[in-house]
Amino acid sequence: MVVKGLSHYSEQIGIIGGGPAGLFVARELLRLGLKVDVFEASKQIGRPPHCTGIVSTRTFERFSIGFDCVEGVYREAVFVDERLRVFARVEGTPLAIKLCRPCLEELLAIQVLELGGRLFLGAKATHVDSQGKLFLERGRVKTYDHIVVADGATRTISRKLFKSQCSWLTGVEVRVVLQKRVRCDAFYTFHGPRFSRGFFAWFAPVKDGREAVIGVGSKNAVVERLNHMLKLFDKLVGIAGVYERRSGIILGGPPAQKPVVGRVYGIGDSLCTSKPFTGGGLYAISILYRPLALAIRLEQPRVYKEAYGALTRELKLQHLYTKIARNTWPLAKKLLELVFKRKCHIDFDKHS
Numbered sequence: 001m002v003v004k005g006l007s008h009y010s011e012q013i014g015i016i017g018g019g020p021a022g023l024f025v026a027r028e029l030l031r032l033g034l035k036v037d038v039f040e041a042s043k044q045i046g047r048p049p050h051c052t053g054i055v056s057t058r059t060f061e062r063f064s065i066g067f068d069c070v071e072g073v074y075r076e077a078v079f080v081d082e083r084l085r086v087f088a089r090v091e092g093t094p095l096a097i098k099l100c101r102p103c104l105e106e107l108l109a110i111q112v113l114e115l116g117g118r119l120f121l122g123a124k125a126t127h128v129d130s131q132g133k134l135f136l137e138r139g140r141v142k143t144y145d146h147i148v149v150a151d152g153a154t155r156t157i158s159r160k161l162f163k164s165q166c167s168w169l170t171g172v173e174v175r176v177v178l179q180k181r182v183r184c185d186a187f188y189t190f191h192g193p194r195f196s197r198g199f200f201a202w203f204a205p206v207k208d209g210r211e212a213v214i215g216v217g218s219k220n221a222v223v224e225r226l227n228h229m230l231k232l233f234d235k236l237v238g239i240a241g242v243y244e245r246r247s248g249i250i251l252g253g254p255p256a257q258k259p260v261v262g263r264v265y266g267i268g269d270s271l272c273t274s275k276p277f278t279g280g281g282l283y284a285i286s287i288l289y290r291p292l293a294l295a296i297r298l299e300q301p302r303v304y305k306e307a308y309g310a311l312t313r314e315l316k317l318q319h320l321y322t323k324i325a326r327n328t329w330p331l332a333k334k335l336l337e338l339v340f341k342r343k344c345h346i347d348f349d350k351h352s
């Protein structure tokens with residue numbers, strides 16, 4: 001939706017980062033009639049990919065992106081332990097949707113350009129000041145009315161700015177072609193020290209169960225653990241080929257204390273707003289991109305601070321539960337087993 005009568009509004013916004021956070025905000029600001037420049041360090045939008053792209057149906061709805069980037073619809077999440085025993089199942093109608101990540105960013109970039117935004121690729125920002133100065137490599141400086149920092153999990157610019165002390169671990173995943181077709185309406189998470197330290201491994205079927213994404217998040221030995229998963233699935237269903245290796249940083253929170261510093265706003269992994277149990281960062285982006293754009297348009301940072309405050313209260317609680325569950329894992333697993341003895345409905349975003 002383009003808000004009529006507001007186009008060519010003179011405010012200019014500079015956005016650092018052409019990932020989902022930066023691009024969703026850019027699209028929204030343009031729809032509100034503001035002028036937007038997006039600076040992306042990489043030479044290609046959405047590349048290299050670094051995300052499985054699983055979101056809840058509500059997160060998907062909030063994104064308003066249509067179905068072009070959907071590559072999987074899951075009705076069930078299955079929890080598996082070290083002995084390959086299923087200890088919990090969670091279902092929904094559907095429970096989650098898998099987005100193709102490079103496709104998501106490409107789609108958003110096209111929408112941003114169509115709405116009149118400017119996208120600068122291979123343009124790395126080095127720092128910003130709170131009054132709206134954006135510094136780029138090779139000494140270039142631009143001045144904006146507002147700046148949005150969406151620099152992702154590396155947080156090179158946002159870390160100091162928003163004072164976030166975020167826990168993290170490494171995630172790697174590959175796409176595989178399967179010899180046997182598998183059920184495609186469920187994804188699986190694998191728990192226990194052989195699969196991961198401090199997180200889990202996953203298997204998410206795509207392409208009608210003919211291919212899958214196999215990944216591991218762990219505090220150490222991610223490559224060894226990924227190889228263990230590949231051997232396991234080669235035995236179980238046969239792997240005909242492995243392609244597209246991805247890796248990145250999975251954040252575990254807690255979220256940054258403040259999302260606004262002067263004329264600079266943060267969003268996405270730059271604020272460390274991932275869901276602590278799954279590392280999913282797209283949920284928070286879906287909640288925050290509209291309030292952020294509105295706050296800038298109305299010159300009312302309060303609008304964004306309130307939305308951020310409500311979200312972080314929820315995430316901090318999730319952070320606490322996750323910490324307790326991970327520190328007492330055998331006990332927490334038993335509890336999950338009891339609670340989920342029968343298939344159970346759950347809010348995929350709130351973990352409740």
Ligand SMILES: Cc1cc2nc3c(=O)[nH]c(=O)nc-3n(C[C@H](O)[C@H](O)[C@H](O)COP(=O)(O)OP(=O)(O)OC[C@H]3O[C@@H](n4cnc5c(N)ncnc54)[C@H](O)[C@@H]3O)c2cc1C
Pocket residue numbers: 016017018019020021022039040041042046050051052053054055123124125126150151152153154156157171172173215246247248249250267268269270274279280281282283
């Ligand atoms: C293996 C793995 C699996 C994941 N799976 C899921 C999942 O299933 N569901 C989910 O919700 N989340 C998942 N996540 C988390 C998800 O990837 C992030 O939360 C999400 O990408 C955050 O989006 P963002 O736009 O904030 O950051 P990013 O996607 O990292 O985008 C940031 C962009 O900013 C650019 N940039 C950085 N610094 C600069 C600079 N100085 N100047 C200019 N540009 C810059 C980067 O090149 C990048 O394009 C996963 C993460 C990993 C690592």
